[in-house]
Amino acid sequence: NAGVTQTPKFRVLKTGQSMTLLCAQDMNHEYMYWYRQDPGMGLRLIHYSVGEGTTAKGEVPDGYNVSRLKKQNFLLGLESAAPSQTSVYFCASSPPSGSNFHEQFFGPGTRLTVL
Amino acid sequence: DAKTTQPTSMDCAEGRAANLPCNHSTISGNEYVYWYRQIHSQGPQYIIHGLKNNETNEMASLIITEDRKSSTLILPHATLRDTAVYYCIVRVAFSGNNRKLIWGLGTSLAVNP
Numbered sequence: 001n002a003g004v005t006q007t008p009k010f011r012v013l014k015t016g017q018s019m020t021l022l023c024a025q026d027m028n029h030e031y032m033y034w035y036r037q038d039p040g041m042g043l044r045l046i047h048y049s050v051g052e053g054t055t056a057k058g059e060v061p062d063g064y065n066v067s068r069l070k071k072q073n074f075l076l077g078l079e080s081a082a083p084s085q086t087s088v089y090f091c092a093s094s095p096p097s098g099s100n101f102h103e104q105f106f107g108p109g110t111r112l113t114v115l
Numbered sequence: 116d117a118k119t120t121q122p123t124s125m126d127c128a129e130g131r132a133a134n135l136p137c138n139h140s141t142i143s144g145n146e147y148v149y150w151y152r153q154i155h156s157q158g159p160q161y162i163i164h165g166l167k168n169n170e171t172n173e174m175a176s177l178i179i180t181e182d183r184k185s186s187t188l189i190l191p192h193a194t195l196r197d198t199a200v201y202y203c204i205v206r207v208a209f210s211g212n213n214r215k216l217i218w219g220l221g222t223s224l225a226v227n228p
Contacts, residue, residue: 004158040220041220042202042217042218042219042220042221043159043216043218044218045215048215058215059215088156090158090159092158092159102147102149102161102206103161103164104159104161104216105161106159106160107158108157108158109156109157
């Protein structure tokens with residue numbers, strides 16, 4: 001199992017450009033999450049999904065959109081990138097029940113710089 | 116939302132037990148305590164969780180005080196590979212049955228040879 005993978009690993013954007021970050025998991029998890037991590041701050045939840053076709057806002061959703069068309073994929077979109085969105089983005093997944101109910105599995109992260 | 120307080124950094128000698136404290140004095144009765152770690156900017160990794168009772172798994176032990184206002188993560192025999200940032204996290208319910216993790220800044224643990 002690959003677990004949780006993220007594409008791309010690094011990206012540099014100019015202000016106003018758009019891009020999509022892809023998260024994929026092969027563990028058949030229902031729940032998926034997008035976080036951002038900034039220096040001096042803990043991870044903050046951007047959006048999450050509790051199943052295919054459903055998405056919801058987290059703590060810091062402004063400037064981002066998400067889609068969960070397939071259970072294994074969770075896409076994070078930046079419509080018009082701003083320097084404040086320079087961050088490391090982590091995707092995670094978790095099952096809704098079972099022995100791993102309490103654990104979130106994280107991807108390796110995407111390092112995004114907006115100039 | 117419940118918040119956690121941890122030391123900014125700690126040192127531990129290789130082979131010794133590492134005891135990482137965490138205060139969560141505002142925790143509610145149904146909120147779990149979780150510990151994750153992050154090694155050198157990799158994705159966070161789950162370690163252990165608990166509600167009221169002490170817990171142990173192959174990675175660590177979690178000691179929760181009776182009043183649940185603080186806890187300690189114990190790595191029994193720290194190795195160099197345990198050098199990481201350790202996060203004490205409270206999971207809170209929000210938006211129905213959904214839950215979110217409230218992350219703090221963590222403790223940077225350095226395991227020294």
